[in-house]
C-alpha cells in the first residue's frame with residue numbers, strides 16, 4: 001500500500017483553503033438567496049486545475065489519486081462552500097477514462113481538464129423508478145449511426161451548467177435480457193447541441209441551492225460514436241464508478257462536519273448567557289465533543305477507503321461505510337451547531353441553516369442510508385437478499 005504523502009496533502013489543503021478564502025460566507029449566502037450557480041467559483045477551481053485532479057497527466061490532468069481529490073472537495077466544504085456545484089466532474093470522468101475508447105479519451109479528456117468542456121451532469125435517476133436503476137424507462141434505439149433517445153430523468157443536477165451529460169438509457173428492452181442489469185448503455189450527450197433539439201431542461205426548485213433539474217428526451221439523436229464502451233454493459237460501468245463517488249461525498253461530509261464543529265466551538269466560546277460562555281456548560285460541550293469524535297472516526301474510514309482505492313484494491317465495503325459514517329457525522333454536527341447557536345442558528349446571516357440544508361442531502365443522495373445498509377447486510381455480512 002502506498003505511503004500517504006503527508007507534505008503533498010498539507011500543501012494541497014492550504015492551497016485549496018487559500019483559494020476558497022476568496023469565496024467567503026457571503027458569496028455562498030447570496031447565491032443561496034438567488035438560487036444562482038457559483039460560476040466564478042467553479043471556473044476558478046477549474047483554472048487552478050483542481051477539478052482535473054483525477055485525469056491522468058497524458059490527458060492534461062494532474063494524475064492524482066482519489067485521496068487527493070477527496071482532500072480538495074473536503075477543503076471546499078470545510079471552507080463553508082459547497083462542492084456539489086462541481087463534484088460530479090471528478091467521478092463521472094472515471095467512466096470515460098476506464099471504459100471510453102482511446103479516440104474518445106483524446107477527444108474529451110484534455111478539454112475537460114482545461115475547462116473548455118464541462119462534464120457536470122449525470123443522468124441516472126428517473127421519476128417512476130427511483131433507486132431501482134435497472135428498471136429505468138428511458139430508451140435509446142439504434143438507427144444506423146445514431147441512437148434515438150426518448151424518456152425522462154429527474155434530479156439531474158447542474159445540467160444547465162454543463163456542456164456534456166453522461167446518460168444511462170436502456171438499449172435492449174427489459175423483457176429481452178436475461179439479467180435486469182443487462183441491456184443498459186452509457187452515452188455522452190453534447191448538451192450544447194441537444195438542448196432545443198430533443199432535450200428540454202426544467203429547473204427543479206429544491207430545499208437547497210443545487211441547480212437541479214428535470215430533463216426530457218424527445219427523439220434526441222445521439223451519434224453512435226458517443227456511446228461509451230459496449231452496448232448493454234452500461235450498468236457495470238456505472239457500478240465501477242460508485243466507489244469513487246462514495247469516497248468523494250464522504251470527504252465533503254467530513255468537510256461539512258469540521259466546518260459545523262469549528263463554528264459551534266467558536267460560538268460556544270463567545271456567546272455569554274447567565275454571565276458565562278454557553279460552552280462552559282457541559283450540556284453544550286458534550287454534544288459538540290461527541291460530534292467531533294464521530295467526524296474524526298468517519299474521516300479514518302474515508303482515508304482507509306481512499307487508500308484501498310488508490311492501491312487498486314477492492315473497497316466497496318469501506319467506500320460505502322465511509323459514506324454512511326460521514327453523512328451521519330455531518331448531519332449530527334449540523335444539528336449540534338444549530339442547537340449551539342440557538343435562535344441565531346436559524347438566521348441566514350450565520351450560514352448554519354444553509355449548510356444544515358446542504359448537508360442533509362447526503363442522507364438521501366447520491367445513495368440513501370438504507371441502500372448502503374442493505375449493501376453491507378447482503379454483500380459484507382451475507383444476510384439474505386431483501387429486494
Ligand SMILES: Cc1cc2nc3c(=O)[nH]c(=O)nc-3n(C[C@H](O)[C@H](O)[C@H](O)COP(=O)(O)OP(=O)(O)OC[C@H]3O[C@@H](n4cnc5c(N)ncnc54)[C@H](O)[C@@H]3O)c2cc1C
Pocket residue numbers: 121122123124125129130131132154155156157158206210212361364365366367368369370371374387
Ligand atoms: C438535490 C438532489 C440532487 C440529485 N442529483 C442527481 C443527479 O445529478 N443525477 C441523478 O441521476 N440523480 C440525482 N439525484 C437523485 C438521487 O440519487 C435520488 O434521489 C436517490 O438515489 C433516491 O432515489 P429517489 O429519490 O427516487 O428515492 P426512492 O428510490 O423513491 O426511495 C425513497 C426512500 O425509500 C427508501 N427505499 C427505497 N427502496 C428501499 C428498500 N428496498 N429498502 C429500504 N429502503 C428503501 C430510500 O432509501 C429512500 O429513503 C439527486 C437528488 C437530489 C435530492
